[in-house]
Amino acid sequence: MHVREESGPGDTRFFVSDGPFDAAELARCAGAELRGSDAALAGAPRFSGIAPLQSAGPAQVSFLDNRRYLPLLEETGAGAVIVAPAFVDKVPAHAVALVSKTPYLAWARVASRFYPPPPVKPGIHPTAVIGEGAQIDPSAAVGAFCVIGERVRIGAGVCIDTHVMIGDGVEIGARSRIGSHVCLSHALLGERVTLLPGARIGQEGFGFATGPDGFETVPQLGRVILEDGVEVGANSTIDRGSIRDTLIGAGSRLDNLVQIGHNARLGRCCIVVSQAGISGSTELGDFVTIAAQAGLIGHIRIGTKARIGAQCGVMSDVEAGADVIGSPAMPFREFFRNVAFLRRLAKKPAQGGDGDKAG
Amino acid sequence: MHVREESGPGDTRFFVSDGPFDAAELARCAGAELRGSDAALAGAPRFSGIAPLQSAGPAQVSFLDNRRYLPLLEETGAGAVIVAPAFVDKVPAHAVALVSKTPYLAWARVASRFYPPPPVKPGIHPTAVIGEGAQIDPSAAVGAFCVIGERVRIGAGVCIDTHVMIGDGVEIGARSRIGSHVCLSHALLGERVTLLPGARIGQEGFGFATGPDGFETVPQLGRVILEDGVEVGANSTIDRGSIRDTLIGAGSRLDNLVQIGHNARLGRCCIVVSQAGISGSTELGDFVTIAAQAGLIGHIRIGTKARIGAQCGVMSDVEAGADVIGSPAMPFREFFRNVAFLRRLAKKPAQGGDGDKAG
Amino acid sequence: MHVREESGPGDTRFFVSDGPFDAAELARCAGAELRGSDAALAGAPRFSGIAPLQSAGPAQVSFLDNRRYLPLLEETGAGAVIVAPAFVDKVPAHAVALVSKTPYLAWARVASRFYPPPPVKPGIHPTAVIGEGAQIDPSAAVGAFCVIGERVRIGAGVCIDTHVMIGDGVEIGARSRIGSHVCLSHALLGERVTLLPGARIGQEGFGFATGPDGFETVPQLGRVILEDGVEVGANSTIDRGSIRDTLIGAGSRLDNLVQIGHNARLGRCCIVVSQAGISGSTELGDFVTIAAQAGLIGHIRIGTKARIGAQCGVMSDVEAGADVIGSPAMPFREFFRNVAFLRRLAKKPAQGGDGDKAG
CATH class of the missing domain: 3.40.1390.10 (MurE/MurF, N-terminal domain)
Incomplete structure (x- = not known):
């Protein structure tokens, strides 16, 4: 098979288009x-x-x-x-x-x-296993080999792809899309929530105390709330809360391989780019952007519209509207000034700073 | 659906409580x-x-x-x-x-x-596919759409959730819990091991030699050993050894999205926080803590009770009891002294170091 | 169960050997x-x-x-x-x-x-769900609980493990191996492609515009092309292109938990180590090495045989053959000179740079 064949966007093997339009x-x-x-x-x-x-x-x-x-x-x-x-x-x-x-x-x-989103084909695949008391809207689709727990509620027009596991009591709002191999428990989802393949939502968080014979698990008794329009990328993980809820605000978008710790709270329309991580109990305001591979420690607050740069390591609160980068985080301008300064200084060992050689 | 409803911990849709107690x-x-x-x-x-x-x-x-x-x-x-x-x-x-x-x-x-762990409901779901010679304790539970390989041994009280794949010959000790969508091969698990959803245990490691026509795979012939009480987070990956075993010591806890390379060895009661990675053949003593997003190169040793800070890049051995951070890793105090020093210095371009402007 | 038992490589519970040989x-x-x-x-x-x-x-x-x-x-x-x-x-x-x-x-x-790769046992497991018009070579194997979409083409000797989801129209070249729980859509695979368990290939990329009421999704209309001999690690994610294809060149090897953004292009025989990420539309030449946890921003070019160090943050083009490390990326020698220089300088506050104390 020769696979480097070029095609425009919209390869008809994979996409169906509408039109024409004037x-x-x-x-x-x-x-x-x-x-x-x-x-x-x-x-x-x-x-x-x-x-x-x-x-x-x-x-x-x-x-x-x-x-x-x-x-x-x-x-x-x-x-x-x-x-x-x-x-x-x-x-x-x-x-x-x-x-x-x-x-x-x-x-x-x-x-x-x-290229509108493909229409949902209502119906429950005959291989799916449906728990007692589950309420699945007749306009929803449930794919092959899904397992739907007891008392689960699935709204109108929801599309659940193959091999999905939904735990007892979970609720999914209208027009949500759940990708293949998603695992979803202890969670309430708003409308139009999108979970890409392999996302893990609602498993127990990383909580334990040190006892005389090793670590002892602290029960994780909260939930995950995903508000309307939230999107979560492939293989991302969102732990349920320990004693309150983990909450992702309406319209927020998380990329692939993102980690959200227990009790974390994101405001509306936050962006979290791939491989970033937010530790337990940290809170973000609205419209916060977290770039790729950034990490936030637990129990801090990030103000509205703050922007956290790629690979940034945030160890303390960030003010609303601030732009930070570096590990530890500092203002963008300071970070790049430091980088340039050190580069210049280290290049000239005979001047200014290097006593070992200059002295 | 209005999902921002607040509830205390222990929402009865998801949790069952014991009690009351005096x-x-x-x-x-x-x-x-x-x-x-x-x-x-x-x-x-x-x-x-x-x-x-x-x-x-x-x-x-x-x-x-x-x-x-x-x-x-x-x-x-x-x-x-x-x-x-x-x-x-x-x-x-x-x-x-x-x-x-x-x-x-x-x-x-x-x-x-x-809130004790939910009781295991013994039994094998009728959809599960069980390989020849598998020995499953009658007190164990195997969920829907599981595939259990040949000669697999599953101990008393083990709970295997849905869609789990267990390869031929794997052994799982008593009272272990295997989450949905876990894939487990070439592995021996002790008792009370917990794997959260989507963990990948025992796949081949990243091993290849450069040949005249590209890379050639080196067979990965070791196993993964998870000792008693080990916990592995959602979507984490532990590669099997190449020529010896990859081993996680008793009581160690790994968070979500953690990577453990082939032949790595962790001692007892180590902690590895989310998105951290340990490269091949590196060895940790007991009670080592690796914070989030830290990375360790291969073939190094980390001493007992050492603590590796968040986003730390460890390129060489770390002594027992040491606290390191930064990339490359250095003692905590040195790291923060360097950060503070550079910040102060770069702010005062006319003094001390910046010949370009001061000269 | 006592699991710390030692064994040589090739435990016969998990591996079958050929031989003897002189x-x-x-x-x-x-x-x-x-x-x-x-x-x-x-x-x-x-x-x-x-x-x-x-x-x-x-x-x-x-x-x-x-x-x-x-x-x-x-x-x-x-x-x-x-x-x-x-x-x-x-x-x-x-x-x-x-x-x-x-x-x-x-x-x-x-x-x-x-220890040659285990032979493929041809045949389609009776539980697999096969879409209309799918063409599966009789020498291929399809495991339990797989879902194969419509018009999918699977070549000779391909081995598809359990619980795999393959979307409509996907093509897989001869002798490829698809691990358990893989999700594969909008993709064309060459021959001898290996995907380890939980890899997510072809889902929509992270694309949206900011509208008056929040983010609006930009349709992702490209594909993923994996050329001959490509290997992708466990739980790694490769998004399909938005308006062109995401392409991984022949012989390239990606480790576990790697992220590849939409429209990215890798040349031949590139190496991407675990937890590294390549953002959208970035292009790599041939034989590029990206070490663990490195991150590349979008829309840049990395020249042939360049080497990107562990945890490196690459924000601009890298020349062919260059060795870079640090965040932001700089030449290896410069990075380590800067580190050593700052360490030395910060240790001697009374000399050279620290006006606050020296003045």
Whole structure:
């Protein structure tokens, strides 16, 4: 098998598209303004799909989100391009422009218009094992080899993929999507929650006391609450609370391989990038961003809209709106000043600091 | 669904409690001394559960483990509070005190008295696939969609949750608990071993030689040994040895998303916090603590009771009892002195070091 | 159960060996030269297996790859030892030497001769659920509780372990091995691809735009391409592309708990060690090594044969052949010079830099 074959986005083996749509319809869904030469507007076809600037053809829509790719814009064969107002003049004459102050958001909407989430096919696979008293909405789907515990409640339009384990008493709000191999217990999920494959939600946290003969487990008696619209990446882990709940606020998005310790609380619309970890009982305000591989110790508070840099090691509270990086965490500017300073200093051993050699 | 509903610990949808217990019984199980005013002791009810200081009522037990929460103690409505001797005087007159020099341990025991591990329901789920020659104790439980290999031996009271894969020849000691979606091969487990969902134990390690046409796999011919009482967190990975065994000593606890490389050896009662990694052939003494996101290179030795800080990068042996942090690892005091020194120095570019600007 | 029992490699509960083989046969398969005293050569037995130097007996083969273990070589009871030319003289007189300039590679081949990969037992387990139009080669094996999507193509000699989920349209090349609990979608795999248990391949990447009411998902319309011979470790995650493909070049090996973001591209024979992460749209040349827990931001390029150190934080392009470490990344020499310099400087507060105290 030769696998390096190239294809555009939307390989029909894997994706099903809607359309075609005309330019006015796309502008409407994107919240964009339609611009172009009379000829371009008159000649605009019904669009059948999307493609990157460099490979798009006349029936495809593309977009520019990064000034770096301006040369590609000027040479694109796309029939329509989503751009910010500043770049309208660079759109080739043959194309129409979909002008938006938020071109990436406009792109998200146009791409979703062509590729909406696959429809849920209601029904319970005959191999699934369903516990007593479980209430599964008839519009929900439950895949092969799922195990649904007793008294579980599954809302309208929920899609549960294969091999999922849902423990007794769990509740899942409408239109949520649970990926294959997810394990979910001691948890309440809002609506439109998405869990990618292999996420582990609600297992016992890392709690024990030191006794005379080794460690003794402290029972973990809280739950996990995932509010509306929360998304959790593949193989991420969220432990249930010990004595209160672990809570992820509405709209927050966690990437793959993220760890959330017991009793942690995230506000609304937080972002936690892959391989980051938040220790027990730490609290985040709203709109906090935690970059990849960052780590937060337990029992601290991160203020609203704070941004924690990649690989940052946060050992104390962070103020609202602060930008920190480094291990231990410090303001971005201080971190990079320190790095540059040390680099410069260490290069000149005869000056300023190195008594061993300079003395 | 409105999911932000608050509840105390022990939501009855998810947890089943024992009790009630009187104060003397709780003191006995906690190894604590019962103290209080005559009125409090005489009026002490039979206790029905536990709660945090701020929400506990007269029939509930609470605890104080951290001086920070003293104000909550003075105002608590709890009928009993576990405290260290130093804080007995702060327990309100209406409550009895359970006095312990190790209040967190006492708490672990009282909480476990109310919430013991759920009983194992013996039996093999009819969907499970059992290999030839497997010996499963009649008191053990095997969940739906498990695959148990040939000649596997499963001890008394073992609980194996759903979707577990156990390879040929594996042995699991009495009263162990294997979480959903665990994959376990080439391994021998002692008694009371706990594996949380998605742990991967015994797969081949990362071993290959560079050949003329790319990498060539080195067969991985060792095993994984998990001694009595070992616990492994969700989605953690422990590779089997290449030419000897990978071994986790009795009572050690590994958190979520931890990686243990082939041939590594941990002593007794080690702690490895989430997202930490131990590379191949590295050896830990007893009672070593590895904090979150720390990494140890291969072929080094970490002495007994050493403590490795969060995000630490350990590139060489660490002495028994040492406290190290930083990447590369250095003593705690040196690390924080360096950080403070650099911060101070870089702030004053005209003094001492910055020839570019000062010169 | 007493689990600390020691055994050599190749515990017969878990491994099946081939053999015995005579010394000439082993030399041939290892590409090694056979050397030894006449007596040793004449008396060499047919070898039945392998063992470490310290425990090997006369019918076993061992090897020396590290000068550190020379004392063990001189005292070994092994009947044959694989060594580099420089150490031939240290092989005891009773043993034959298998002399190779690449002793670890020779070892890989000898060990593989005794312990070849277990044969695939063709057939589809009766519990597996197979989608319409799936083409499964009759020489392939599909384990219990697998779910194979529609139109999936599985090549000759492929071995799919238990509980695997393969989404619609996926293609898997000949002789690939898919571990238990793997989830695989939107992906094309070459030949001899190995996925260890719990790997997640092809789920949607971390893509969203900020809208007025929170984040809005950007459809992820690319695929994952794993070329011939790629290996992916346990619980690692590889997101599919957003608008192009995520691609792992032929022969590359990824360890456990590795994260690969959408649109990332790795060249041939790259190595990514455990818990490292590569962010979206970053590109690696051939033969790049990424050590454990390193992180690469998105949209950068790493040149051929570059080496990224453990825990390194790479924020910009890296040249071909460069060795970098630190966070932010810098050349190895510079990093360690900075570390040593700061250590020395901070130890002597009265000299050179600390105006607060020295002034």
